[in-house]
Amino acid sequence: MKTRIIVSGLLTFFCAVTFAQSPFDGLTESDLAEGEKLFRVHCARCHGIDGGGGEGSNLARSKLKYAPDDESLIRLLGEGIPGTGMPEIWTLDVHQATQVAAYVRTLGQLEEEEMPGDPQRGALVYQSPGGCPACHIVSGHGSGVGPELTDVGDRRGIEYLRESLVDPANAQSQTMGYQDFLTVRATTSEGQVEGLRINEDAFSVQIRDVGGTVHSLRKDDLVEFEKVFAHSLMPEYGGVLTGRDMDDLISYLMSLRAEQ
Ligand code: HEC
Ligand code: HEC
Structure with missing residues (x-):
């Protein structure tokens, strides 16, 4: 109505x-x-x-x-x-x-999705030791294998954000039809690289490993190349964060926007 x-x-x-x-x-x-x-x-x-x-x-x-x-x-x-x-x-x-x-x-004329918690407190949860900045960049801070989150509040809604934290492999597999993120394993004569695929064409593939290093590999040099479906390099946080920390963290992520 x-x-x-x-x-x-x-x-x-x-x-x-x-x-x-x-x-x-x-x-x-x-x-x-x-x-x-x-x-x-x-x-x-x-x-x-x-x-x-x-x-x-x-x-x-x-x-x-x-x-x-x-x-x-x-x-x-x-x-x-x-x-x-x-x-x-x-x-x-x-x-x-x-x-x-x-x-x-x-x-756009309707009301915005309501935040479940306090985004300022969520920012502290985000930065707590051993946490998210080890794998994600927000406005230039952080590093690592995960996608940049600077404007994740523009790109994703609340349910998906919750899913990303509780069951990242499942969140990832939702986007997988369009291959936003894909974990790959490439074996060369020198060893194995596992990470997030950031680019691939007929001749080469670029992979970012958990340390944040980007490897650019020629497909000719690969002994084996495996796409690892429904597997996430991100830890599950459902059991780690309490309900309130989780709600605050999600609110912080919702607040990350390019434009206010
Ligand atoms: C060990 C590395 C690692 C850590 C630590 C990590 N992430 Fe991730 N994260 C990833 C990877 C890799 C992806 C890409 C999707 C996938 O593989 O699941 C991802 C995806 C995400 C996404 C979905 C982004 C999108 O655009 O769809 C969100 C949101 C997210 N992470 C938030 C967090 C938060 C908040 C924390 C801290 C509580 C965190 N991550 C800790 C690696 C990590
Ligand atoms: C398979 C999933 C999928 C479907 C289906 C889809 N979208 Fe999207 N759409 C996305 C994603 C993911 C983004 C965010 C892209 C980004 O910024 O990374 C997006 C972004 C957008 C944007 C840009 C939002 C902005 O902030 O500028 C608009 C507008 C949009 N979609 C409209 C639609 C409309 C209308 C339809 C149906 C006709 C549709 N989309 C169908 C996944 C989808």
């Missing part, structure tokens, strides 16, 4: 600014309803049923990093975001992409 009211409010808004030439010009309420249906089919499994995020970013925000305006939002759906887990949604034609995009913009 709340959504409906906001949606019609937004339609009035669209109509009021029609002279400003928007790709949403001429869309009706039934286009938005269609956009919502398409969102459930094509986007919800990654972005959450209400767009609050999961494996994909929280879209219930008034500003989106990759989609500063409505044209770029529509284009993004056709092209995906190369090098990330956002695929091109090639099953949508331009009209459908416009309907979904208009619906996505209405999500």
Whole structure:
């Protein structure tokens, strides 16, 4: 019901600014309803049923990093975001992409996902000895094998963040269809390297090991090359962190954003 009211409010808004030439010009309420249906089919499994995020970013925000305006939002759906887990949604034609995009913009008018704890306390949990900075970089601090977390609050939603801490192998396997992260083991005549694959083409592969060193290997030199599915180099924190520490840490991760 709340959504409906906001949606019609937004339609009035669209109509009021029609002279400003928007790709949403001429869309009706039934286009938005269609956009919502398409969102459930094509986007919800990654972005959450209400767009609050999961494996994909929280879209219930008034500003989106990759989609500063409505044209770029529509284009993004056709092209995906190369090098990330956002695929091109090639099953949508331009009209459908416009309907979904208009619906996505209405999500930005809704309330943001609530934090379960205190992000400032979470920052201390994050930095506690032997912890996360050994494997992750946040705004230039830290090192290691894991992906940079500087804007992880933009890229991932609360449930996925929790899963990453409690059951990292499972969180990783959710993204694996799109191969955001993949653990690989490469054996050369000199020994074995295990780590996160950061790049691979027909001739070479780059692997970051647990110490943070990047190894660039020619495939010709490999005796064996193994992709280790559903295996994470990250420890499980479910049994290590108490409920409150966990909630605070997740809140800290949610607060890591490129733009406030
Ligand atoms: C397989 C999972 C997946 C599907 C399906 C998917 N997305 Fe995404 N999407 C992602 C991920 C992951 C990101 C974050 C990319 C990054 O920043 O690393 C993302 C990013 C985005 C962004 C950019 C957000 C920003 O902050 O600028 C938009 C917009 C978006 N998706 C919209 C959609 C829409 C609309 C659909 C359905 C038509 C969709 N996505 C389907 C995974 C998915
Ligand atoms: C030994 C190294 C290591 C440590 C320590 C570690 N991580 Fe990770 N982390 C990784 C790796 C590697 C990945 C990539 C996905 C995978 O392999 O599971 C990852 C993935 C993540 C992700 C998902 C990122 C994304 O974009 O999907 C989050 C969030 C995360 N780690 C948070 C943390 C936090 C918070 C801590 C401390 C409590 C921590 N990690 C400690 C190695 C580590």
